[in-house]
Amino acid sequence: MNAKEIAIYNKIKQAIIQQxxxxxxxxxxxxxxxxxxxxxxxxxxxxxxxxxERLVKIIANKGTFVTSSSKEEAKEVFEMxxxxxxxxxxxACLLATEEQLLELEQMVEEEEKTHLDIEYxxxxxxxxxxxxxxxxxxxxxxxxxxxxxxxxxTHVIISIYGKxxxxxxxxxxxxxxxxxxxxxxxxxxxELALEHLIDMENNLQFSDKNQLSVSxxxxxxxx
Amino acid sequence: MNAKEIAIYNKIKQAIIQQxxxxxxxxxxxxxxxxxxxxxxxxxxxxxxxxxERLVKIIANKGTFVTSSSKEEAKEVFEMxxxxxxxxxxxACLLATEEQLLELEQMVEEEEKTHLDIEYxxxxxxxxxxxxxxxxxxxxxxxxxxxxxxxxxTHVIISIYGKxxxxxxxxxxxxxxxxxxxxxxxxxxxELALEHLIDMENNLQFSDKNQLSVSxxxxxxxx
DNA sequence: GTATACGAGATTGTATACAATTTCTTATAT
DNA sequence: ATATAAGAAATTGTATACAATCTCGTATAC
Numbered sequence: 176m177n178a179k180e181i182a183i184y185n186k187i188k189q190a191i192i193q194q195x196x197x198x199x200x201x202x203x204x205x206x207x208x209x210x211x212x213x214x215x216x217x218x219x220x221x222x223x224x225x226x227x228e229r230l231v232k233i234i235a236n237k238g239t240f241v242t243s244s245s246k247e248e249a250k251e252v253f254e255m256x257x258x259x260x261x262x263x264x265x266x267a268c269l270l271a272t273e274e275q276l277l278e279l280e281q282m283v284e285e286e287e288k289t290h291l292d293i294e295y296x297x298x299x300x301x302x303x304x305x306x307x308x309x310x311x312x313x314x315x316x317x318x319x320x321x322x323x324x325x326x327x328x329t330h331v332i333i334s335i336y337g338k339x340x341x342x343x344x345x346x347x348x349x350x351x352x353x354x355x356x357x358x359x360x361x362x363x364x365x366e367l368a369l370e371h372l373i374d375m376e377n378n379l380q381f382s383d384k385n386q387l388s389v390s391x392x393x394x395x396x397x398x
Numbered sequence: 399m400n401a402k403e404i405a406i407y408n409k410i411k412q413a414i415i416q417q418x419x420x421x422x423x424x425x426x427x428x429x430x431x432x433x434x435x436x437x438x439x440x441x442x443x444x445x446x447x448x449x450x451e452r453l454v455k456i457i458a459n460k461g462t463f464v465t466s467s468s469k470e471e472a473k474e475v476f477e478m479x480x481x482x483x484x485x486x487x488x489x490a491c492l493l494a495t496e497e498q499l500l501e502l503e504q505m506v507e508e509e510e511k512t513h514l515d516i517e518y519x520x521x522x523x524x525x526x527x528x529x530x531x532x533x534x535x536x537x538x539x540x541x542x543x544x545x546x547x548x549x550x551x552t553h554v555i556i557s558i559y560g561k562x563x564x565x566x567x568x569x570x571x572x573x574x575x576x577x578x579x580x581x582x583x584x585x586x587x588x589e590l591a592l593e594h595l596i597d598m599e600n601n602l603q604f605s606d607k608n609q610l611s612v613s614x615x616x617x618x619x620x621x
Numbered sequence: 622g623t624a625t626a627c628g629a630g631a632t633t634g635t636a637t638a639c640a641a642t643t644t645c646t647t648a649t650a651t
Numbered sequence: 652a653t654a655t656a657a658g659a660a661a662t663t664g665t666a667t668a669c670a671a672t673c674t675c676g677t678a679t680a681c
Contacts, residue, residue: 177458177664203632214666219633220446227450235400236633236672255540258485317478321544400634426662437636442663459642459663627678634671641664648657 176224183211184221191230191241192330193296198243202231228324230331242331246381249332253376256325257369260306263313263322264352264368268361270314276357279308283353287346299330302345309356309368329375336379344374399447406434407444414453414464415553416519421466425454451547453554465554469604472555476599479548480592483529486536486545487575487591491584493537499580502531506576510569522553525568532579532591552598559602567597 176184187207190196202222204215211218222239225231233239244252271279286301303326310318348371355364399407410430413419425445427438434441445462448454456462467475494502509524526549533541571594578587 201632205632215633216665216667223443223446224450227447233633237674238632251538251540254538258481262481315474315477317474317544317548321540325540402634424662428662438663439635439637456663460644461662623681625678625680627676629674629676631674632672634669636669637667639664639666642662644659644661646657646659648655650655651653 176220179213180217180221183213183217184224186211187221187225188230188327191225192300192327192334194334196241198241198331198335200241202239202241204239228327230324230327242328244328244332244335246336249336249379249381250376252325252328252332253372256322256329257372259318259322259325260309260368260372261365263310263318264356264364265361266314266318267309267312268356268359268364271312271356271359275308275312276353279305279312279353279356282308283346283349286349290346299333302349303327303330305349309352312356332379333375336381338378338380345371348374399443402436403440403444406436406440407447409434410444410448411453411550414448415523415550415557417557419464421464421554421558423464425462425464427462451550453547453550465551467551467555467558469559472559472602472604473599475548475551475555476595479545479552480595482541482545482548483532483591483595484588486533486541487579487587488584489537489541490532490535491579491582491587494535494579494582498531498535499576502528502535502576502579505531506569506572509572513569522556525572526550526553528572532575535579555602556598559604561601561603568594571597 187196187202196202204218204222208215208218222231222233226233226239230242231239232242282301282305286298286305289301290298306326307319307322310322313319348367352364352367352371355367410419410425419425427441427445431438431441445454445456449456449462453465454462455465505524505528509521509528512524513521529549530542530545533545536542571590575587575590575594578590
């Protein structure tokens with residue numbers, strides 16, 4: 176993707192994460208193209224990329240729709256995050272440079288400072304960036320590539336199933352994880368990272384009312 | 399991607415894996431389009447997808463080139479495979495149905511039977527399918543998605559750095575892994591899977607002569 | 622009144638024309 | 652003879668016209 180497409184990609188992605196584009200909403204190519212002042216071609220490229228990341232679902236000859244992760248898909252996302260972030264944080268303990276540790280600490284401090292002031296959706300975005308920074312420190316580009324997608328999806332999942340009280344402990348957890356990495360305590364860091372993710376998952380409410388139905392058939396004629 | 403594009407995608411992917419399209423080779427859109435009897439549009443879609451999987455590299459306004467993984471990139475691929483396949487095989491032990499075990503056994507037997515007869519590149523493809531079957535059995539679609547890409551890249555890596563003696567023990571390893579899964583011995587299965595991957599990596603030769611140069615400039619005017 | 626069939630509207634899918642960019646060649650000035 | 656610049660060729664990037672497909676409403680047959 177070139178710079179122009181990346182800009183469009185980031186805006187659409189952020190709109191999905193910030194729930195301006197809600198799950199199941201249709202993304203009509205011509206409408207998006209018009210709003211960005213370009214033709215359908217680059218829009219189609221961006222939507223394809225987003226579909227590969229599972230943030231949208233393209234149905235042939237029908238349209239592109241914002242992802243509405245099921246309970247099962249959400250579980251898959253969290254399981255894979257535990258696997259990858261557990262390993263990533265261990266590698267980060269081994270490889271972190273002093274400069275990276277400083278950057279990570281600054282991210283935690285930034286998070287704590289703005290903790291209550293800022294918009295809710297900015298808060299979870301900052302939280303995501305902390306996790307991504309650790310992925311970056313792990314010294315294997317696949318951690319970053321995979322976790323970038325999984326974390327984006329987590330944001331969508333929280334927007335569907337969250338109880339809007341997620342980040343109450345997140346900053347504290349992040350600080351603890353940071354300290355473990357700084358002490359280069361692999362075992363502790365991994366444990367804390369897993370606990371943190373399990374906490375996030377436990378804060379989801381998979382009740383029926385949070386399930387966004389794909390069609391009215393599901394509401395009126397459930398099997 | 400629709401059926402037509404998937405067909406084109408598979409053919410190009412297989413050509414790369416089977417080294418009919420060698421690393422660093424340029425893939426010109428119009429040429430591929432002509433050979434498939436379609437316009438550039440679907441070809442561009444397929445190439446973008448392949449670039450996301452790192453099988454090709456798209457350089458803006460210049461062209462698309464078959465990936466030529468560096469030594470460092472190869473190490474990343476194997477590290478991520480160890481992480482994912484170690485977990486996948488453990489979950490496969492827990493979740494495998496009798497039917498799946500039968501299918502897996504049949505794959506091993508098929509591999510052993512045709513072990514020496516068939517084409518070299520068909521052999522490593524069969525080997526890859528064994529690993530993918532376990533990913534499928536792990537009950538989390540991300541194992542399959544990620545490992546599909548990593549295994550494809552492994553084929554390219556072996557084609558660059560391999561000593562052409564990889565699959566001598568592969569069948570045996572596969573049978574041992576199968577037995578561990580059948581006995582539902584998580585620990586053993588994971589150990590064998592890791593050993594198998596380490597073995598594969600140790601069979602690579604990262605000598606300079608295997609390094610495919612990106613350009614003639616690198617041959618004649620190395621910095 | 623109901624069911625089927627036809628057709629209009631909306632949306633995506635494909636081909637193609639043209640624009641932008643890069644690379645290589647060639648011509649020209651020194 | 653060499654260096655620089657102009658331009659030609661090759662390739663990708665973008666916009667657009669048209670085709671294919673799906674959805675839904677309406678009309679018509681029974």
